[in-house]
Amino acid sequence: MNPGTDPTVLSHPAGPTDPDVSVLSLRDAKTKRPLALYANYSLHYVGGQTSGGVSADYFGEFARVMPSRLRAGEEFVAMMTNGTSGDINNIPFGSVRPPREPFEQMRLVAAKAADAAWHAERKMDPYRGDVRLSMNQRELTLTTRRPTKEQLDRAKEVLAEKDDKKLPPLARAYAGRAVALASGGEKLKAVLQVVRIGDIAICAIPFEVFVEIGLDLKKRSPFSRTIVVGLANGYNGYLPTPEQHKLGGYETWLGTNRVQEDASVLITNELLDMLAQIAKNK
Structure with a gap:
């Protein structure tokens, strides 16, 4: 919201x-x-x-x-x-x-x-026909967030309520997400990719990624130009930074965000390692 x-x-x-x-x-x-x-x-x-x-x-x-x-x-x-x-x-x-x-x-x-x-x-001049192409793909295992017993009990109460007028907006939707997370797997495998096209790199992340993460990757990448793509190869919810988790926006709510609070740090570090690998391919 x-x-x-x-x-x-x-x-x-x-x-x-x-x-x-x-x-x-x-x-x-x-x-x-x-x-x-x-x-x-x-x-x-x-x-x-x-x-x-x-x-x-x-x-x-x-x-x-x-x-x-x-x-x-x-x-x-x-x-x-x-x-x-x-x-x-x-x-x-x-x-x-x-x-x-x-x-x-x-x-x-x-x-x-x-x-x-x-x-x-x-402004693109000259064009090049001898660019080096390479790619790296990994699966990163993340821990999924789980509702506490109190949160789960409250979610079940919300879902049992017959009268929507007695509930806050979106309460039923988020209660359903909490129940789904409680019964789902404890781990999530996120597919991460990096693609090299000459001196340009593309990073692919299967989340709705906060902009701070993209800016950080661009700044720390070994390539002169780096493109960061969100919602790539799947959708696993929002990906806030740990700092944004502290602010508590709706993107950090249980159900909107599905993975551990430091997931963005783990993903960034993994992608930087992948970028370093393909940067070595001269």
């Missing part, structure tokens, strides 16, 4: 943002025509579709408009991946945004991201 936009109830942001739009571009070696463009941006999905509608959000709209930005042919493929956006969204806190039509905000965000990618692509 997010606070309202009333500035009188807001203090300060709980963390940083990552404004970078990371771009990889592929062109035909002979004709120089654009073949594909891969982008990454750390912003939660925007939403705002029609009631009951299904949408690829600004990621899909980016893929739709990018070919026209580059005057590319029908064979061109564009895609955008989710960065570390677990605590980054598009709500203008401290101000009031005018009402939007369904899908309008998605289009606005996608257009700005596509413009940024276009500017970046124009």
Whole structure:
């Protein structure tokens, strides 16, 4: 959940943002025509579709408009991946945004991201055809969070309540998650990947990752450019930092977050070790 936009109830942001739009571009070696463009941006999905509608959000709209930005042919493929956006969204806190039509905000965000990618692509010179490719994948075993006896008893009481009016919003949903965690496995295996494309590295994490984690990986990576992809190869809930766990936002609640509180530290260290390995492949 997010606070309202009333500035009188807001203090300060709980963390940083990552404004970078990371771009990889592929062109035909002979004709120089654009073949594909891969982008990454750390912003939660925007939403705002029609009631009951299904949408690829600004990621899909980016893929739709990018070919026209580059005057590319029908064979061109564009895609955008989710960065570390677990605590980054598009709500203008401290101000009031005018009402939007369904899908309008998605289009606005996608257009700005596509413009940024276009500017970046124009500066890519020269292109290289001799880049080294390599990859590393590991499974990291994490401990799942379990409700205490008191939490589990309360969850069962909530689920037994017939009248929803007597319950706080989302109480039944989180009670169900607590019961599921209590009866589920004690360990979770998270698939982590790193991919090397020349002097660029891509990290893949199967969580909704907080932006501080992505910024830390970029800073400590042995590669000059590092892209961090969240929600990759699966979804295992939110991944806050230990510091954010102390603040207690809803992303840290039992059921929204499923793994041990220091999981982000373990994942970061594992990925840095994997990056160091593929960086040695000259």
